[in-house]
Amino acid sequence: MWEALVQPFADFGFMRRALVGCVAISLGATPVGVFLMLRRMSLTGDAMAHAILPGAAVGYLVSGLSLGAMTVGGLIAGLAVALLAGFVTRATALREDASLAAFYLISLAAGVLIVSTRGSNVDLMHVLFGTVLALDNAALILLGAIASLTLFTLAVLFRPLVLECADPQFLRSVSGLSAVAHLTLLVLVVLNLVGGFQALGTLMAVGIMILPAAAARFWTVSIGALIAVATAIGMLSSVSGLLLSYHFSLPSGPAIILVAGLAYGISLVLGPVSGLAARALWGRYLEA
Amino acid sequence: MTYALKFHDLSLGYDRQPAVHRLQGEIAEGSLTAIVGPNGAGKSTVLKGVTGSLRPIEGRIALGGLTRSEIAYLPQHSDVDRSFPVAVADLVGMGLWREIGGFGGLRAVHRARVAEAIAAVGLEGFERRPIGSLSGGQIQRALFARLLLQDARLVLLDEPFTAVDARTMADLIGVVRRWHGEGRTVLAVLHDFDTVRAHFPRTLMLARELVAHGPTAEVLTAENQFRARQMCEACTGPPHSCGRGAA
Numbered sequence A: 001m002w003e004a005l006v007q008p009f010a011d012f013g014f015m016r017r018a019l020v021g022c023v024a025i026s027l028g029a030t031p032v033g034v035f036l037m038l039r040r041m042s043l044t045g046d047a048m049a050h051a052i053l054p055g056a057a058v059g060y061l062v063s064g065l066s067l068g069a070m071t072v073g074g075l076i077a078g079l080a081v082a083l084l085a086g087f088v089t090r091a092t093a094l095r096e097d098a099s100l101a102a103f104y105l106i107s108l109a110a111g112v113l114i115v116s117t118r119g120s121n122v123d124l125m126h127v128l129f130g131t132v133l134a135l136d137n138a139a140l141i142l143l144g145a146i147a148s149l150t151l152f153t154l155a156v157l158f159r160p161l162v163l164e165c166a167d168p169q170f171l172r173s174v175s176g177l178s179a180v181a182h183l184t185l186l187v188l189v190v191l192n193l194v195g196g197f198q199a200l201g202t203l204m205a206v207g208i209m210i211l212p213a214a215a216a217r218f219w220t221v222s223i224g225a226l227i228a229v230a231t232a233i234g235m236l237s238s239v240s241g242l243l244l245s246y247h248f249s250l251p252s253g254p255a256i257i258l259v260a261g262l263a264y265g266i267s268l269v270l271g272p273v274s275g276l277a278a279r280a281l282w283g284r285y286l287e288a
Numbered sequence B: 001m002t003y004a005l006k007f008h009d010l011s012l013g014y015d016r017q018p019a020v021h022r023l024q025g026e027i028a029e030g031s032l033t034a035i036v037g038p039n040g041a042g043k044s045t046v047l048k049g050v051t052g053s054l055r056p057i058e059g060r061i062a063l064g065g066l067t068r069s070e071i072a073y074l075p076q077h078s079d080v081d082r083s084f085p086v087a088v089a090d091l092v093g094m095g096l097w098r099e100i101g102g103f104g105g106l107r108a109v110h111r112a113r114v115a116e117a118i119a120a121v122g123l124e125g126f127e128r129r130p131i132g133s134l135s136g137g138q139i140q141r142a143l144f145a146r147l148l149l150q151d152a153r154l155v156l157l158d159e160p161f162t163a164v165d166a167r168t169m170a171d172l173i174g175v176v177r178r179w180h181g182e183g184r185t186v187l188a189v190l191h192d193f194d195t196v197r198a199h200f201p202r203t204l205m206l207a208r209e210l211v212a213h214g215p216t217a218e219v220l221t222a223e224n225q226f227r228a229r230q231m232c233e234a235c236t237g238p239p240h241s242c243g244r245g246a247a
Helices: A007-011 A013-038 A042-051 A053-063 A067-091 A096-118 A121-129 A137-156 A158-166 A168-174 A177-199 A201-216 A223-248 A252-270 A276-287 B043-051 B088-100 B108-120 B136-150 B166-181 B193-199 B222-234
Strands: B003-014 B017-028 B032-036 B058-063 B071-074 B154-158 B185-189 B202-206 B210-215
Touching: A007 A013, A007 A223, A013 A042, A013 A137, A013 A158, A013 A177, A013 A201, A013 A223, A042 A053, A042 A067, A042 A096, A042 A177, A042 A201, A053 A067, A053 A096, A067 A096, A067 A137, A067 A177, A137 A158, A137 A177, A158 A168, A158 A177, A158 B088, A168 A177, A168 B071, A168 B088, A177 A201, A201 A223, A201 A252, A223 A252, A252 A276, B003 B043, B003 B185, B017 B043, B017 B058, B017 B185, B017 B202, B017 B210, B032 B043, B032 B166, B032 B193, B043 B071, B043 B154, B043 B185, B071 B136, B088 B108, B088 B136, B108 B136, B136 B166, B154 B166, B166 B185, B166 B193, B202 B222, B210 B222
Parallel strands: B032 B185, B032 B202, B071 B154, B154 B185
Antiparallel strands: B003 B017, B003 B058, B202 B210
8 A cells, every 4th residue: 555655756756746746736726716616617717728828839939848938928828818808898798708718719729820830749738738747846836836826815815705706796886806806816717727737738727726626515515614625635636646647657637637527526426515415315305 | 954865967877878867856864765666767777876886877976975885785686696605694794894894804893793783684593504595585684684784874775675575574674764763874676665655754756767756655646656657668769758758
């Protein structure tokens, strides 16, 4: 058991780095995912993951595998899409889902075009799926900084964010913080996706954001516990996914996300809060 | 008597289409006023104009010594996400926003006031219950408790007794009368004339334009009701002609 669970991390530096990186991503991204889910914006994470692609691609083409250039590029592209979509929603009759879809699709197409014409399929695969087993010190520092900034921001803006999710109309009637809370959440989504794509790729990073949050919803009815359970599921999925990847020679990013998916499936069936089994049992109790 | 609100030739609408046309009049400070009128008469629109969420197309609303932060508003269809994992006490506690802001902590004195407000609307024992487990009447009670904590000088209620049972309605009318007794101004959109006659001393009748405003017995006449219906039917034509023919 020790050999299977601990030895890989004890023996190999790249595994320890991957573990630290994934734990940092879980700490930052899963609470953001909880708020996205509660704001009924789970698919926004997916849209933003696509939106950062052209920025990361331009950064890659300009400076190669430069962490700084790809991060700055991804941040600019993601924030531009988030802010433009927010502006169009507030300035026109178009709803946020439609304006976000319009901008992320334009952004995604631009990203694929840039990579296809100037790079190779290998480059595209790197940006889309990441390389968690090749995280260097700079990448780990970036992931740690993003997780710290995310947790600090969520702690400061906790009440406005909760109110923005639970009763946005009331928040607008008592405070001007509604737009601040909304835009801050979008910025945190972009930051965590940009951090996450170093390890998991743009497409997989959104998985560690949303799947643990969706799984946690079946276990608790309190917002604090929801964040704690989601973070725990994110971390467990990271460790389990890395070990599966190591022992069975699987690509690590998809392995981590599939374990999170398994946690979601188990929660869906067995979770005490409106899980399928709980609902079936409750139905029988009512019939009896 | 000083006024809480004064409407100066006020026109409100959506996408430049007036829903309320050239409204004049004032709401006295400390008054308890019902806004009545047929469907589409612009009753809710007036409340949105007062809260500032809808800008006047023409004219203006003067707040008599009030600031926007002293206005509490309960919309017709509250935006509260009933599936959100928050307890009744937390929802009610949001009414303290103006005191503690977005970042301050809840002290013992605040928690006591939350408990007091929950008790005042008859929800004792429900403090830790998730809001998703409440009935329609119970969630309305919780929203009234939140309004109590807002401690506002002007309270705006949009159809507050719709879809609640008789007992809940009686309890919530008790809360409204308590506000009136404390000298707060209450403006409520209502459709049940019996409730208006029984509990609201003053009434403002709208049909996109002002039909009548004054003591309830003088406003809720058969003649005014007939006129309001005719004016609203006439409003299916061009906005600028609203009410002219019928009036």
